[in-house]
Amino acid sequence: MRVVLATNCLVRLSFCDALLRDQGVPTVLLDLNMSAAEGSILAIPRRIAVDEEDEHQALRILREAGECP
Numbered sequence: 001m002r003v004v005l006a007t008n009c010l011v012r013l014s015f016c017d018a019l020l021r022d023q024g025v026p027t028v029l030l031d032l033n034m035s036a037a038e039g040s041i042l043a044i045p046r047r048i049a050v051d052e053e054d055e056h057q058a059l060r061i062l063r064e065a066g067e068c069p
Contacts, residue, residue, distance in 0.1 A: 001028060001049040001050065001051065001052070002049060002050055002051075002052055002055040003030070003047045003048070003049050004020075004048055004049065004050055004055060004058045004059055004062060004068070005047065005048040005062060005067065005068065006045040006046070006047045006048075007045055007046060008042040008043075008045050008046070010046070012067070013029070013046050013048065015067075016048055016062060016065075016067050017029060017048055019061060019062070019065055019067075020048065020050070020058055020061055020062070023057075023061050025050055025054045025057055025058045025061065026050065026051065026054070027048050027049065027050055027058075028048075028049045028050070029046065029047070029048060029049075030046065030047040030048075030049055031044055031045070031046045031047055032046055034046070
């Protein structure tokens, strides 16, 4: 698994996850339940991970959407 996005913005996380899934890239969301441990202060970024073989496609999709440098 490779992390292709880390963000504290839950709206951005949801958008990017939907964007990747719509393009056929399976994703795994990491650290979603950390808000309970951190006290809901968004100190720990949530992450989107994809399989290694999907990493280049996922980064291309995010780049084209303006979500990745």
